[in-house]
Amino acid sequence: MNDTAFEAMRRAVVDGDADAAAAAASAAIAAGIPPLVAIDEGFMPGMKEVGAGFAAGDLFLPDMMLAARAMQRALNVLEPELQKAAVERAVAGRVVIGTVAGDIHEIGKNLVGMLLSTSGFEVHDLGVNVSPERFVAAVQEHRADIVGLSALLTTTMTGQRTIIAALQAAGLRPPVKVMVGGAPVTGAWASEIGADGYSEDAMGAVELAKRLVGAGEAAR
Amino acid sequence: MTGPRETPRWDRLGPATAARLEEAALGILERTGVEVPVPEALALLRDGGAAVDGARVRIPERLVTWALGAAPTSVTLHDRAGRPALELAGRRHYFGTGSDCLNILDHRTGERRRATTADLVDGLALAEALPNVDFVMSMYLPSDVDPALADRHQAAAMLARTRKPFVLVTYDLAGMLDGLEMAEIVAGGRAALAARPQLGVYINVTRGLLFNEDSVRKLLACAERGVPALWIPVTSGGTTGPITLAGTIAINTAGVLAGVVLAQLAREGAPVVVPGFGGDALDLRTMVDPYAGPEPKGVAASLAHRWGLPMFSLGAGSDAKVVDEQSAAEAGMTMLADALAGGHLVHDLGYLESGLTGSHVQLAICDELAGWINALVRPVDVSDEALALDLVDAHGVDGSYLELDHTFAHYRERWYPTLFDRRGHEPWRAAGATTMAQRAATRVDQLLAGPRPAALDPDVERAVRAVVDRAEATAGL
Structure with a gap:
């Protein structure tokens, strides 16, 4: 019984069908499937399947965006149930990302x-042309585990060094991990x-973030 | 819309489709407008009749029509000696290198590594020696100089090492002014540079409807000095513009036209060169910016011809990681398309990996492709001498032409390859059974071992270097 329900959830995400995802989430609640189980065994497998297809160059x-949108619609339906049950969905990690000062390139960072x-x-995107001070403040505000620094130009990539120094000066390093790209x-x-x-x-950045969070946990 | 129109050999759009795109771009300029974050430019646009609201500028069609009538229909780039070399007008096309590759695929080692000043110097020597490379760009971004001043080093290197026309790419306004100062030293003053420019200035504009401050200031400075400005807004389908080809090109075209308006308001008759490319979309499977996509080819060129404007096109760039079948095919097809579209300055010969890596070997292959294409578009000579009807009359149905003086006089007019192999199988095997890439690498080594005749007069070179030294001395102040 539940297998059919999980399959409908997975299918809705893979198809990027937000209406079907919301319907599958409502059906799960009606059938008494705990919301966390619906997420982990129904919707997330669909998300992983689409992610793997994208990584392989097939999708x-x-x-990906349609799948994420469907997933979000399902979460919106499940969220009140989670609150009722007083359970919090585990977050893989908190990430603050942005493009460094002087640089306005955003496509790679957005991706x-x-x-x-x-x-x-949980991602907090500070946008482009972000000063070291804003990075530090955002890390503190969101209790970030990871900071992602994007720079597309040889003239602006030196800003990544400046921000690491600013995080250091604010006493946030080494617990807060820094990943760079561009x-x-x-x-x-x-x-x-x-x-x-x-x-x-x-795609490699996601794997890296998972490793960095794992390393952070191990260090604590 | 005014302006002389010359139909290219390949008019991708045709009049009806071009008119619809033009109408769409004009509508965008009137309704949405463009963001121009420079007060002097806003004042010019307001005085010219545009509606200015903050930094937003909405431009009426009549202003665009006036600007297209005022902009020069031809720009001529000169060689270092001041002789006219490339006339950007009509159906013409010229081939040149790209600029600023982070990496070089070193043919000596097979290694992909960061480019250095030595690669820049070799690349410019190679471009100088290759007969079908008509103009140059910096090719490589040297990693062994202060990154903030790499543009000055590139400008000095191009001036010191090539006699061909070139395109200057700089980071900011200060970099451009330093580059122009160096060019004035070589040309013999500001007036000489404006009268016989060896260079055009590439101006990278953030988006179709969003102009960065430096791009606007560069455009105004070029207009004031009479230096050709390549006004190049870039809109990427699906990210900074609609995913559809028409939607992206409409936005980008609006930005192109706004730049032409601004340049003409700054100084009527200011030489401005528009993109002969645009309408690309990010590859949404790999997130790479493709350089050899088929759909946009010829679209912007059709529009530029419609307005009779000089243009800067993008051909020969490959998305291949190495010199291989893909790199040769993508370079050949895109170069041919741009030539048939009459793309004027066609840049990016030698580019691999979507502009991130350059290759001397790929450049040598592109030189061969350029020779083939140039022969393809050459007009057919139907003079009496070429038709040789007298020989047919004299020799009849079974004449033998090989030993005739006419053959001896004209056989060299046919195109003969340098790298394409036309030998029989046995001679090819006896000569090492080489591939095209191997032969191209040999040619690169031979040319780089040869003389380098482009050196500047030592006093002039010292004066050029002094501008670089000054920038280094004041860097970070």
Whole structure:
């Protein structure tokens, strides 16, 4: 019985069908399926399937976005039930991301933010041309586990170093992890400026974030 | 809309579709307008009859029509000696390199690594030596200089190492002014540079409807000095514009026209060059910005021809990671498309990996492709000498032409390849059974080992270097 319900949830997310996802969530509540179970065994497998399809180059970004939208509609339906049951959905980690000061490129950063969101992270996107002070303030405000710094230009990537220094000065390092990205950024650059990680693409950034959160937990 | 119109060999749009896109762009300019965050520019636009609200400028059609009539229909770039070299007008096309590759695919080691000043110097020497490279851009972004001043080093290197026309790319207004100062030193003053420019200035504009401050200030400075300005807004389908080709090109075209208006308001007759490309979309499977997508080819070129404006096109860039079948095919097809579209300055020869990596070998292959394409578009000579009817009359139905003086006089007029192999199988095998890429690498090594005749007069070069040194001395102050 539940298998059919989980299949409808997975299907709704994979199809990017928000109405079907909301209906499947309502049906789950009516059938007495606990909301966390519906999320973990119904909707999340659909999300993972779409993510894997995107990573493999079979699916397009809009497929991911439609799946995420369907997932969100289901969560909106399930949220009151979660509150009633006084359970909190586990968050993979809290991430503050932005494009460094002087740089207005946003596409890569937006993509990383979206993929992190769909992978269960709580993402606070500060936008573009973000000063070191705003990064520090946002990390403190949102109790972030990870900061993601984007820079597309050789002239602005030095800003990543400045922000790491600012986090250091604010006493937030090393518990708060820093990951860097952007066309001119390399692993060597990440090491040089003392970042905790670098990824060539957005999918890799999600894997990196999961590793960094895991490392942070282990250190605590 | 006014302006002389010359039909290119390949008019992608045709009059009806072009008219609809133009109407759409004019409508965007009137309704949504463009953001121009520079007070001097806003004042010019207001005085010219545009509706200015904060930094937002809505431009009426009559102002665009006036500007298209005022803008020069032709821009001529000169060689370093001041001789006219490239006339950007009509159906013409010229091929040149791209700029600012972060990496080089080093053909000596096969390694993809950060580019250095030595690569920049070699690349410019290679571009100077290749016969079908008509103009140059910096090719590589040197990683061994202060990143904030790499544009000054590139400008100095291009001036010192090429006699061909070139396109200057700089980060900000200060970088452009330093580059122009260097060019004035080589040209013999500001008036000489304006009269016989060796360079055009590439101006990267954030989005179709959103102009960054530096781009606007650069455009005004170029207009004031009479230096050709390449006004290049970039709108990416699905991210900064509609995903559809028509929707993206309409937004970008609005930004292009607004730039032409601004340049003409700054100084009537200011030389401005518009994009012969645009309408690309991010690849939504890989999130890479593709350089060789088929759909946008020829669209912006059709519009530029409609208005009779000089243009800067984008061909030869490949999304391949190495020099291979993909890189050759993408370069060849896009170069041919731009040539048939009459794309004037066609840049990005030698680009791999969507502009992130450059390759000397790929550039040499593109030079060969350019030679083939140039022969393709050459007009057919139907003179009496070429028709040779007298020979047909004299030699009849079974004449043998190989030993005739006419053959000896004209056989060199046919295009002969340098890298394409036309040998028989055995001679090809005996010569090493090489691939095209191997032969191209050999040619690169030979050309780089040869003379480098483009050196500047030492006093002039010192004066150019002094501008770079000054920028370094004042950096960070």
